[in-house]
Amino acid sequence: MQHTAGRRKPPTIHDVAREAGVSRGTVSRVLNGGHYVSPAAQEAVNAAIRRTGYVVNRHARSLITGRSDSxxxxxxxxxxxxxxxxxxxxxxxxxxxxxxxxxxxxxxxxxxxxxxxxxxxxxxxxxxxxxxxxxxxxxxxxxxxxxxxxxxxxxxxxxxxxxxxxxxxxxxDDRDGARDMVRHLLSLGRRRIGTITGPLDTPGGVERLAGYREVLAEAGVPYDERLVATGDYSRAGGEAGAAGLLDRVPDLDALFVASDLMAQGALTALHRAGRRVPQDVAVGGFDDSPAATSTDPALTTIRQPxxxxxxxxxxxxxxxxxxxxxxxxxxxxxxxxxxxx
Amino acid sequence: MQHTAGRRKPPTIHDVAREAGVSRGTVSRVLNGGHYVSPAAQEAVNAAIRRTGYVVNRHARSLITGRSDSxxxxxxxxxxxxxxxxxxxxxxxxxxxxxxxxxxxxxxxxxxxxxxxxxxxxxxxxxxxxxxxxxxxxxxxxxxxxxxxxxxxxxxxxxxxxxxxxxxxxxxDDRDGARDMVRHLLSLGRRRIGTITGPLDTPGGVERLAGYREVLAEAGVPYDERLVATGDYSRAGGEAGAAGLLDRVPDLDALFVASDLMAQGALTALHRAGRRVPQDVAVGGFDDSPAATSTDPALTTIRQPxxxxxxxxxxxxxxxxxxxxxxxxxxxxxxxxxxxx
DNA sequence: CTGAAAGCGCTTACAG
DNA sequence: CTGAAAGCGCTTACAG
The missing domain is CATH 3.40.50.2300 (Response regulator)
Structure with missing residues (x-):
């Protein structure tokens, strides 16, 4: 193999043992936590490892431990x-x-x-x-x-x-995040708050919707089905959802969107419909993904840590x-x- | 280890050999391309592999081949x-x-x-x-x-x-892509064409700038240093680059930006400066990344395959x-x- | 074409 | 605390 000529055979535990003047077992013990090894041996082995540039062969180790360490x-x-x-x-x-x-x-x-x-x-x-x-x-x-x-x-x-x-x-905490956002929207004086949910077979879809409903109920705002659109976390889904919402409820004054990406799409739909954000419609997203700061206006959102x-x-x-x-x-x-x- | 109780010990080459009535060497040969193996043995081994659900242990293989297969x-x-x-x-x-x-x-x-x-x-x-x-x-x-x-x-x-x-x-082909874009801009009748480059210690930075210069030279448009801003491939860099360009050359009518992300930033700067895109300033990006379709207006760009x-x-x-x-x-x-x- | 055997580099009881 | 030895699951010359 001329091609791999540059790749020298790496030192093994055997080389280290010889260099340190101990057995391979002792080297192995040092490698694996240093239990039952005298300080002197410990020292000698560590020095030998440094000198030889030894790096453990994971394949050999995995073969015996049965673990892959990956x-x-x-x-x-x-x-x-x-x-x-x-x-x-x-x-x-x-x-x-x-x-x-x-x-x-x-x-x-x-x-x-x-x-x-x-x-x-x-x-x-x-x-x-x-x-x-x-x-x-x-x-x-x-x-x-x-x-x-x-x-x-x-x-x-x-x-x-x-x-x-x-x-x-x-x-x-999806539900709690949704609650915070909807409370924020309410605190701005908005009352016709629509939502675009995630897919309802996802936790984010279900929980964020639940949070939305809870806070509206607490605030005494009656639940209105027409204000709820189901999305799919995609930008296109957000755009379609917002368009549908605007059709059904033209006097919508806020939107809680279950992901920033969908919120980005919603912004496009609102823009096309001639709504100003946030003056006419306040928009809140979810995630605090990079998408949140690339929109115009930048998105108020719920940060996931x-x-x-x-x-x-x-x-x-x-x-x-x-x-x-x-x-x-x-x-x-x-x-x-x-x-x- | 109660915890790993669900994880049965997987079959080895030995189990397959026994099952197939051949030696482990023969099983290994089948595994490694089937050279020097009779059709009958081949058949028996494959059947045994299927029955046992055998999957090669890569650690053992790697240990001997010296390759990691990753x-x-x-x-x-x-x-x-x-x-x-x-x-x-x-x-x-x-x-x-x-x-x-x-x-x-x-x-x-x-x-x-x-x-x-x-x-x-x-x-x-x-x-x-x-x-x-x-x-x-x-x-x-x-x-x-x-x-x-x-x-x-x-x-x-x-x-x-x-x-x-x-x-x-x-x-x-960075240079050729840049040439195509600048030719396109020229074909639109634009003559005050600015560019925001990538970092000049990157091939994309250097080559795309070279393509820009070549085409302008071919077209007899004199090279104007004030029309060149150096960027860093980031959105913020594109925004700053475009702002600087507009300061220096207010009658700019086109912009070739060396990445979509920077072009996104440039769009923001142009918008803020009250320029309409593409009416006042035509903007071309590079990459055809997802960013290219998320902007408003969507970006004309050079697709990297x-x-x-x-x-x-x-x-x-x-x-x-x-x-x-x-x-x-x-x-x-x-x-x-x-x-x- | 096929089996028996050596060996890859390591870890881990087992004696001491 | 330490060494000698077995063995992890595979591949690969080596004989046949």
């Missing part, structure tokens, strides 16, 4: 969603960084089609990753159950719907891999006021 | 860039899919800081991936050289600047891992006309 980030979204929605981006980055701190590589897996799902399930259940960070907005997803039944440590982003059992998840969400997902997953039981973590949201309200 | 996707961008720029998203997705077709997992690596760079270099040179897809817009990047010198197969996205030697890369770029990056990398020499691949771009011109 984690999968599994995305079960249709391709367009992943392109369009910056939230995935933020989450992926956050998880990669949190894992990097533990020196654990992240394997990116995308299962948009049923064939991909099958291939990836096989791969995962064969033990090629120690656990899975599952990201998908829809949640009838049989993948989660298949993996859980196979005993694969798993943490979902967002509460799986119909989630009866022991699946860990990390989520923002993505950094914490990804950090917690990693923490819970690693705990579970370590033998702990599953856990659910709910994180608070925050109202971010900008120009659209 | 590929790294290395991003050396500051965090914000990755969040903001949808191009990375598209590229990442494309590469993941192209690799999945070969059943090769992608390891996502993000090296934003010098410390991360060091850690990741160690990891890679230790042989934990067979090759690297390198994505970074800036290119004084010593990482590329360090990896190449260590003999790691490597393909860059975009031509590395000052690239004297054998580093593979895949890129769109991201699908092909990612597919070619993977193809060239796998070829190189297989022992082939490096290669450079240049892909054509395409003018996409929308409402902004």
């Amino acid at each position: 984690v999968g980030f599994l995305l079960t979204e249709p391709q367009e969603r992943f392109f369009e929605d910056p939230n995935f981006n933020v989450l992926l980055r956050g998880c990669t960084q949190a894992l990097a701190a533990h020196d654990i590589p992240l394997l990116l897996m995308i299962a948009g089609t049923e064939a991909e799902r099958r291939r990836i399930t096989r791969y995962i259940t064969a033990g090629h990753v120690d656990g899975v960070l599952l990201v998908s907005s829809h949640s009838g997803d049989p993948l989660a159950e298949r993996l859980r039944d196979a005993g694969v440590p798993l943490v979902a982003c967002g509460k799986p719907i119909g989630h009866t059992s022991k699946v860990s998840y990390v989520a923002a 993505w950094d914490r969400i990804s950090a917690e997902m990693v923490r819970v997953l690693l705990a579970q891999i370590g033998g702990e039981d599953p856990a659910a973590v709910i994180l608070p949201t925050e109202l971010v006021r900008r120009a659209s309200t | 590929v790294g996707f290395l991003l050396t961008e500051p965090q914000e860039r990755f969040f903001e720029d949808p191009n990375f998203n598209v590229l990442l997705r494309g590469c993941t899919q192209a690799l999945a077709a070969h059943d090769i997992p992608l390891l996502l690596m993000i090296a934003g800081t010098e410390a991360e760079r060091r850690r990741i270099t160690r990891y890679i040179t230790a042989g934990h991936v067979d090759g690297v897809l390198l994505v970074s817009s800036h290119s004084g990047d010593p990482l590329a050289e360090r990896l190449r010198d260590a003999g790691v197969p490597l393909v860059a996205c975009g031509k590395p600047i000052g690239h004297t030697s054998k580093v593979s890369y895949v890129a769109a 991201w699908d092909r770029i990612s597919a070619e990056m993977v193809r060239v990398l796998l070829a190189q891992i297989g022992g082939e020499d490096p290669a450079a691949v240049i892909l054509p771009t395409e003018l996409v006309r929308r409402a902004s011109t």
Whole structure:
């Protein structure tokens, strides 16, 4: 192999042992926490590791421990969603960084089609990753159950719907966030408040709508079905939803949109209909994604704490891999006021 | 380990051999291409694999082959860039899919800081991936050289600047794309054509500016330095660039912006300055990223063939891992006309 | 074409 | 605390 000439054979534990004047077992013990090793040996081994530039061969280690020391980030979204929605981006980055701190590589897996799902399930259940960070907005997803039944440590982003059992998840407090936004809209004196929901088979869809209804009820504003449009988290969906709402309720004076991306679409529809934002219609989004500051006017929105969400997902997953039981973590949201309200 | 009770010990090559009535060597040969195996044995082994649900243990295989059968996707961008720029998203997705077709997992690596760079270099040179897809817009990047010198197969996205030697890369034809856009602007009768460039230590920055200058020269339009602003591929940079340009050259009638994201910022600046697009100022972007259709008006832009770029990056990398020499691949771009011109 | 055997680099009881 | 040894699941010359 001329081509790999530049790639020298890396030092093994054997080289380190020789260099340090100890057995390979002792080197291994140092590598794995230094229990039952004398300070002198410890020292000698560490020095030898430094001199030789030794890096553990993970394949050999994995072969014997049965663990891969890697984690999968599994995305079960249709391709367009992943392109369009910056939230995935933020989450992926956050998880990669949190894992990097533990020196654990992240394997990116995308299962948009049923064939991909099958291939990836096989791969995962064969033990090629120690656990899975599952990201998908829809949640009838049989993948989660298949993996859980196979005993694969798993943490979902967002509460799986119909989630009866022991699946860990990390989520923002969707309902509370929605409440904050609708209260804010009410505090502005708005009373004809429409909403564009997420898909109603997603936690975000259901919970944010629930929050909207609760606050209106508290405020004594009667619930009006015509003020509710169901969206799909896409920009186009937001645009269509807002257009429909304007048709049905022309005197609409505020809009709570369940994602920033949909809110962006709603802004386009409002603009086309000649409504001024926020003067005629105040618009609130959800997520505080990059989309929120790219619109004109910039979006008032509910911040999801993505950094914490990804950090917690990693923490819970690693705990579970370590033998702990599953856990659910709910994180608070925050109202971010900008120009659209 | 009660907790992993659900995870049965998976079948090994030994189980398959017993089931098929052959030796483990024969099973391995079937697994590795079926050379020197009789049809009958072939058949028996395949049946046994199906019955047992056998999946190869990659750690054991890697231990002996010295290959990891995985590929790294290395991003050396500051965090914000990755969040903001949808191009990375598209590229990442494309590469993941192209690799999945070969059943090769992608390891996502993000090296934003010098410390991360060091850690990741160690990891890679230790042989934990067979090759690297390198994505970074800036290119004084010593990482590329360090990896190449260590003999790691490597393909860059975009031509590395000052690239004297054998580093593979895949890129769109930046200069030609720029030429197409500026010709388009000229064909619209515009003559005061400004440009906002990318960073001039990136190939896109340099080449797109070169294309701009070439076409103006061909058309006999004298080059005017005041019409050139240097940007940084960010939205904010585009906004600042356009504002400066308008200050210096108020009668500007067109703008060629070297990325859609910057063009989005430029639109904001033009809007604020009371210019109508395209009536007063025609605006052309570059990339055809999702940003291009989210603006108002939608952006005329130069499409980079991201699908092909990612597919070619993977193809060239796998070829190189297989022992082939490096290669450079240049892909054509395409003018996409929308409402902004 | 096929089996028996060595060996990849590591971890982990097991004696001491 | 430490070394010698077995073994993780696979691939690959080596004989036949």
